[in-house]
Amino acid sequence: MNVPLSLLLFAQLIGTAATTTTGSEYVSLEDQLLGEGSLTGRRTGRLYCRVGIGFHLQIHPDGRVNGTHEPNSLSVLELFAVSQGVVGIRGVFSNRFLAMNRRGRLHAIEKFTEDCKFRERFQENSYNTYASVTHKNHRTGREWFVALNKRGKAKMGSSPRVKSQHVSTHFLPRLYLHEKTEQGFTITDRHKERTKQAPPKPPAPKRAINTGHKRPQTVKYWPKFRFG
Numbered sequence: 560m561n562v563p564l565s566l567l568l569f570a571q572l573i574g575t576a577a578t579t580t581t582g583s584e585y586v587s588l589e590d591q592l593l594g595e596g597s598l599t600g601r602r603t604g605r606l607y608c609r610v611g612i613g614f615h616l617q618i619h620p621d622g623r624v625n626g627t628h629e630p631n632s633l634s635v636l637e638l639f640a641v642s643q644g645v646v647g648i649r650g651v652f653s654n655r656f657l658a659m660n661r662r663g664r665l666h667a668i669e670k671f672t673e674d675c676k677f678r679e680r681f682q683e684n685s686y687n688t689y690a691s692v693t694h695k696n697h698r699t700g701r702e703w704f705v706a707l708n709k710r711g712k713a714k715m716g717s718s719p720r721v722k723s724q725h726v727s728t729h730f731l732p733r734l735y736l737h738e739k740t741e742q743g744f745t746i747t748d749r750h751k752e753r754t755k756q757a758p759p760k761p762p763a764p765k766r767a768i769n770t771g772h773k774r775p776q777t778v779k780y781w782p783k784f785r786f787g
C-alpha cells in the first residue's frame with residue numbers, strides 16, 4: 560500500500576469516528592429545521608389553523624400545500640418580512656415559498672415572486688390572516704385569503720366563502736424563538752413531536768446548530784404578533 564492511499568484511509572477512519580460520535584446524540588430533522596432560524600436570524604415556526612380538528616399549514620416538496628393535524632417537518636415554516644405588513648412564507652424542508660396564483664389556488668414554488676407576498680393582519684382573537692397582495696377580486700375589491708377547509712385541504716382564495724371572519728382563514732403563529740431576550744409567554748407542548756416517517760431527502764447536516772441536545776419542546780404563542 561502506498562503512502563498517500565494509507566493516509567487517505569486514515570483520514571477516512573477519523574472521519575467515520577467523528578460521524579459516529581456526533582451521531583450518538585440524535586437530533587431530529589424537525590429540530591434541525593426549526594434551528595435554522597437561529598442561524599439566519601429569521602423566525603421559524605408553524606401556522607396553526609383552528610378550523611376543524613385544527614391543522615398546521617404544511618408545504619410539500621412537490622409544491623402541494625395542505626394542513627396536517629400533527630406537526631411535522633413539512634409544517635416547519637419560515638416567515639419573513641417583505642415590507643410593512645407584508646410577509647413571505649417558506650417551507651423550510653421543501654425550500655419552497657407559499658404562493659397564490661391568479662385563480663386563487665394555493666401552492667408552493669421555488670422562486671419568490673409577487674404571488675408569494677401576503678398581507679398579514681391581526682384578528683380580534685389573536686389569530687392572523689394572510690391575504691394575497693397581488694391577487695384579489697378586482698371587480699369587488701374582495702381580498703383572497705390563505706385558508707384551509709375543515710378536512711385540512713387548501714381552499715381557493717377566490718372562493719366567496721373564504722372570508723376573514725371565518726376560522727378557515729385564521730392562523731396562529733406558533734414560533735420557536737431562539738433569542739432569550741424576546742418577550743412573550745411559553746407553553747410546553749403536550750405531545751412530543753417526532754418525525755415518524757423517514758424523510759425523503761434529509762438535508763445535508765447543518766453546522767452544529769443544536770449541539771446534540773434536544774431542545775425542550777417549548778412553543779411560544781404570540782398574541783398579536785406580526786412578522787412584517
Ligand SMILES: *[C@@H]1O[C@H](CO)[C@@H](O)[C@H](O)[C@H]1NC(C)=O
Binds near residue numbers: 619626710
Ligand atoms: C395532504 O397532502 C398529502 C400529500 O398529497 C396527503 O398525503 C395528505 O393526506 C393530505 N392531508 C390532508 C389533511 O388532506
